[in-house]
Amino acid sequence: MARQGRDEDGLACARRPPPAPSRGWGTRLRRGIIRIIVVAIGAFAVVRAGFVIAVDDLSHPETYRNDWGGPHYIGVMAIHVGPAVLVLCLTALRLHRRRNTH
Numbered sequence: 009m010a011r012q013g014r015d016e017d018g019l020a021c022a023r024r025p026p027p028a029p030s031r032g033w034g035t036r037l038r039r040g041i042i043r044i045i046v047v048a049i050g051a052f053a054v055v056r057a058g059f060v061i062a063v064d065d066l067s068h069p070e071t072y073r074n075d076w077g078g079p080h081y082i083g084v085m086a087i088h089v090g091p092a093v094l095v096l097c098l099t100a101l102r103l104h105r106r107r108n109t110h
Contacts, residue, residue, distance in 0.1 A: 050095040050099070053091040053092045053094075053095050054092045054095055054096065056088060056092070057088055057089040057091070057092030057093075058092075060075075060084070060085075060088040060089060061085075061089065064081070064084060066081055069081070072084045075087075075088070076088070
């Protein structure tokens, strides 16, 4: 069993401390822009899924036959609604973690 600060062969090994998080205005600006882009893409996925669910009629295959994932309804729903379900699950996970850590 290796002692603290030594590897399996007994040689001393140096451990670097973790780098300090960046807190400059450039880092905050970059993170803010990335956050806005991610939120916009997620909102688009959710709105698109709602639109597909509202417009495509399960009893009329001609409304979804030529869509991506067609000609079957389950394929169309997987392609168009799947990303929205993923976005909503990741958002719920993020909110749950944020609530439990603060």
